[in-house]
Amino acid sequence: MIYSFSGNRLDTGRHVLVRDGAPVAVEPQVFDILCLLVRNAGQLVTKDRLIDEIWDGRIVSEASISSGINAARTAVGDNGRDQRIIRTVPRRGFEMVAEITADERGTAEAQADLRQTIRYVAAPDGRSIAWSSAGEGPPVLYASHHLSHLEKDWASDLHAPWHRALAGAHRVIRFDNRGTGLSDRITPEDTLDDHVADMLAVADAAGLERFPIVAWLQAGAVAVRFAARHPERVSRLVLLNSYARGRLARGQAPAAPGDDPFISLIRSGGWGDPADGFMRAWATMVVPMAGAEQTTDLIRLIAHAGTTEDALLQRDLIDNLDVTEDLARVQAPTLVIHTRMCAIHPATEGRRVAAGIRDAEFIEVDSSNTIIIAGDPTIDRVIGAVLEFLGADQSD
Secondary structure, three states: OEEEEOOEEEEOOOOEEEEOOEEEOOOHHHHHHHHHHHHOOOOEEEHHHHHHHHOOOOOOOHHHHHHHHHHHHHHOOOOOOOOOOEEEEOOOEEEEOOOOEEEOOOHHHHHHHOOEEEEEEEOOOOOEEEEEEEOOOOEEEEEOOOOOOHHHHHHOOOOHHHHHHHHOOOEEEEEOOOOOOOOOOOOOOOOHHHHHHHHHHHHHHOOOOOEEEEEEHHHHHHHHHHHHHOOOOEEEEEEEOOOOEOOOOOOOOOOOHHHOHHHHHHOOOOOOOOOOHHHHHHHHHHOOOOOHHHHHHHHHHHHHHOOHHHHHHHHHHHHHOEOHHHHOOOOOOEEEEEEOOOOOOOHHHHHHHHHHOOOOEEEEEOOOOOOOOOOOOOHHHHHHHHHHHHHHOOOO
């Protein structure tokens, strides 16, 4: 939805605020406050409701509420004296008083214009792997993280900036890893090499001969091994918050699963439930810069991606992977991008990957998110760098 008021244009799908034609940098929590107020324009939003929806019902001080409202006012060109746009109702709450027009077109319509086609391919062991194609132009294989769902992710506002940008210039091939989304389930016997074989099966089914790969997180390790074993197939490699060693392989996680808070949160019993406190804590570790509404959306996507057991099996494989020896065998030009404050896979791992691949470029951005979603302050820079790097493939 796109809301227009007093020279402002608030795009809830893209998590973008534009004032007088210029983009405005807005913290995710402040953006959530604006969304709540514009959706209830002309109505009182009580402080209790504000706390419930923005702070998840936690106890917050009056100063924190005032700070959030003041930041929202500043973002839209208002202030506490004039209150032309956001009015304070003493001792009760706040009201959006500006005249607002709403345009229901936007993200959903843009995604409809970029329709994807979903197909299946059999992996060498007979497992069915779901893959999709969207857009036109030079192909790119987009390998997502281990909690994906081709249909739900495609319709999600969280990932829309990536899909629109890539499919607007490329034929984008995506797939669900075994154990997630529309693909067959994972088993304890599955290995990293099985995932490499799945990637090859998808590339062959899509008719890709020589192509670039954009890979997130653990898919980066899969892509590195794929590129090392099939150098003739990979023209360029983009690795986003990727790593060569899983958490156990690099000594970051406790050896006993019961001692690992990250695993304990998955086992908590509320997997995929936005109302579960443990689930929200886990999601906050993944995307700490997300607002409350985005955190809820992410958890709902995860619920579709797989079960608790799927997630635990995926984590066991991911935490133990190690493709360090494959790095030196990668021949394709490589771009490594890592968020500086990522708590799950620290930037030192991204630097290690870049150092291991000959002539790899490395970009570090000021974000703490593990996945760079809509509203992340670095998303425009990152997508721009990826598109520029992929574009150079056409002139090679």
